[in-house]
Amino acid sequence: MIGIRDLDVSLTGSPVLHDITTTLPAGRLTALVGPNGAGKSTLLATLGRLVAPTRGEVELDGRPLLDYPDRELAQRLSVLRQDAPIGPRLTVEDLVSFGRYPHSRGRLTDLDHARVRHAIDRLDLRAFAGRYLDSLSGGQRQRALIAMVLAQDTDVILLDEPLNNLDLAHARRVMQIAREEADAGRTVVVVLHDLTVAAAYADHVVALKEGRLYAEGPSDEIMTPAVLSSLYDTPVSVATVENRRVVLTV
Amino acid sequence: MFARALPDRSVLLALGALAAAAVLYLGIGARGDLGFILMFRGSKLLALITVAVAVAVSTVVFQTISNNRILTPSIMGFDALYLLIQTVLVFTLTGVGFAYLDPYSKFALETGLMLAASLLLFGTLLRNSRDLSRMILTGIIFGTLFRSMTSLLNRMIDPSEFSVIQSASFARFNSVNADLTWLAAGITLLVSGWLIRRHRTLDVIALGRETAINLGVNHDREARHLLTLVALLVSVSTALVGPVVFFGLLAAALTYQVAGTWRHVVLLPLSGLIAATILVGAQTLFERVLGFQASVSVVIEALGGLAFLYLILRKASR
Numbered sequence: 001m002i003g004i005r006d007l008d009v010s011l012t013g014s015p016v017l018h019d020i021t022t023t024l025p026a027g028r029l030t031a032l033v034g035p036n037g038a039g040k041s042t043l044l045a046t047l048g049r050l051v052a053p054t055r056g057e058v059e060l061d062g063r064p065l066l067d068y069p070d071r072e073l074a075q076r077l078s079v080l081r082q083d084a085p086i087g088p089r090l091t092v093e094d095l096v097s098f099g100r101y102p103h104s105r106g107r108l109t110d111l112d113h114a115r116v117r118h119a120i121d122r123l124d125l126r127a128f129a130g131r132y133l134d135s136l137s138g139g140q141r142q143r144a145l146i147a148m149v150l151a152q153d154t155d156v157i158l159l160d161e162p163l164n165n166l167d168l169a170h171a172r173r174v175m176q177i178a179r180e181e182a183d184a185g186r187t188v189v190v191v192l193h194d195l196t197v198a199a200a201y202a203d204h205v206v207a208l209k210e211g212r213l214y215a216e217g218p219s220d221e222i223m224t225p226a227v228l229s230s231l232y233d234t235p236v237s238v239a240t241v242e243n244r245r246v247v248l249t250v
Numbered sequence: 251m252f253a254r255a256l257p258d259r260s261v262l263l264a265l266g267a268l269a270a271a272a273v274l275y276l277g278i279g280a281r282g283d284l285g286f287i288l289m290f291r292g293s294k295l296l297a298l299i300t301v302a303v304a305v306a307v308s309t310v311v312f313q314t315i316s317n318n319r320i321l322t323p324s325i326m327g328f329d330a331l332y333l334l335i336q337t338v339l340v341f342t343l344t345g346v347g348f349a350y351l352d353p354y355s356k357f358a359l360e361t362g363l364m365l366a367a368s369l370l371l372f373g374t375l376l377r378n379s380r381d382l383s384r385m386i387l388t389g390i391i392f393g394t395l396f397r398s399m400t401s402l403l404n405r406m407i408d409p410s411e412f413s414v415i416q417s418a419s420f421a422r423f424n425s426v427n428a429d430l431t432w433l434a435a436g437i438t439l440l441v442s443g444w445l446i447r448r449h450r451t452l453d454v455i456a457l458g459r460e461t462a463i464n465l466g467v468n469h470d471r472e473a474r475h476l477l478t479l480v481a482l483l484v485s486v487s488t489a490l491v492g493p494v495v496f497f498g499l500l501a502a503a504l505t506y507q508v509a510g511t512w513r514h515v516v517l518l519p520l521s522g523l524i525a526a527t528i529l530v531g532a533q534t535l536f537e538r539v540l541g542f543q544a545s546v547s548v549v550i551e552a553l554g555g556l557a558f559l560y561l562i563l564r565k566a567s568r
């Protein structure tokens with residue numbers, strides 16, 4: 001369970017998030033939604049201790065993030081940022097293997113290698129395992145980064161727009177993996193733009209607007225025309241197609 | 251991926267090349283009392299290798315922290331800062347008092363100030379290291395500022411005190427500061443050894459700040475420690491031979507080409523060996539074979555400058 005209390009966050013001096021207090025349920029898939037500039041990515045980065053709050057606290061299982069030793073936290077929580085830069089010339093396998101660093105400190109055991117191979121297979125990357133990242137397409141690189149996060153094998157997985165650059169088959173695959181992880185008892189938090197995807201996969205939805213908490217609750221309660229229309233200031237309707245909710249702009 | 255990479259083939263090759271260069275440097279034109287010549291040349295050889303290793307290792311580590319392969323400590327103005335500190339000390343302690351200090355306390359004083367100043371100036375700068383062009387610009391401005399302040403002080407200073415400084419402000423590979431050689435070699439050996447031991451952490455830091463934090467590395471603290479060691483290595487090399495601007499860039503760029511890997515367990519030793527081979531080889535060629543005295547630093551800087559232009563232009567064309 002992730003507890004967020006009285007959170008204010010500023011980026012380079014300008015306030016981005018105001019007074020956010022909420023709880024993200026453990027073992028569930030939570031979608032962070034909201035208009036552009038609402039602060040979704042900043043909230044995710046703060047949950048992943050990449051950005052320090054100016055006020056308030058983030059707690060993981062009742063203990064403030066700052067109280068965790070660096071290594072222990074990295075074994076329990078992983079975070080993937082949007083367009084994370086990748087420094088030197090790495091292969092896909094090298095990058096995914098770095099996901100095991102919090103556990104093995106760079107000395108990989110057989111178990112580590114097995115985890116790395118498993119993560120590569122789940123993201124359908126086996127054919128690219130030996131390729132350099134800078135020779136891959138944006139979507140393949142994105143999948144490699146997600147595989148690294150999976151190899152990290154943490155209770156909490158934070159993903160910032162993981163569907164960026166992905167074709168529909170791989171976007172579906174990534175959301176299925178996120179769902180599988182949540183069903184296995186992990187806490188998954190995903191920033192999503194596609195509301196139909198959010199409605200199909202998320203258990204819990206947190207909606208942000210202009211840096212404030214706008215609405216939160218079970219997916220069914222938030223993914224309604226009334227809430228979404230006022231959240232985006234745009235008429236939105238929710239249709240049911242083949243037993244699934246589809247969010248449409250009118 | 252993290253398999254024991256040592257001894258890497260390229261490292262062994264570079265070690266062989268350095269050994270060959272060292273033998274030529276010691277051997278060519280040695281006449282008379284062999285024991286004396288070897289001792290005399292040997293301590294110069296040690297100084298050359300120390301400078302080369304300090305420059306190369308500090309450059310590779312700096313490029314890992316700042317996540318780019320164009321900036322180096324000297325391009326960012328580290329050497330210029332060291333010279334400024336030296337000048338300020340001569341200015342405030344007056345030439346006589348400063349000249350009477352023994353070289354060790356002088357070095358300790360300069361280096362201590364250098365560590366504090368570089369942490370203050372570059373520590374905050376590196377935190378926003380995403381914007382490469384801004385970093386280059388800041389570095390150039392810092393370097394120019396430090397150099398102008400140094401030359402301003404030079405003009406206000408007494409002529410006899412000026413001569414104390416002047417000898418310190420050019421790179422001079424053939425008249426190294428012999429007193430400090432052993433101390434400098436010791437510091438360089440210790441610092442490089444410590445860095446090589448931490449090669450796995452450096453590998454993670456090279457992935458960038460956010461990825462490193464995600465993997466449980468306290469990036470800000472590590473960067474601060476590494477920056478301190480970089481400043482220490484720069485102090486060592488600047489105290490021995492004076493400022494060299496593009497040598498580190500040349501050595502690091504060659505290292506990345508030859509190594510073809512991101513593993514610091516290879517990159518760090520290889521960069522030191524390559525830099526030492528270049529420096530000892532060039533010194534042998536110019537001093538022993540061609541009989542020139544002062545052109546080594548000019549040639550090496552020119553080559554390094556060309557490498558800098560090449561890297562910038564290649565970056566721009568992508």
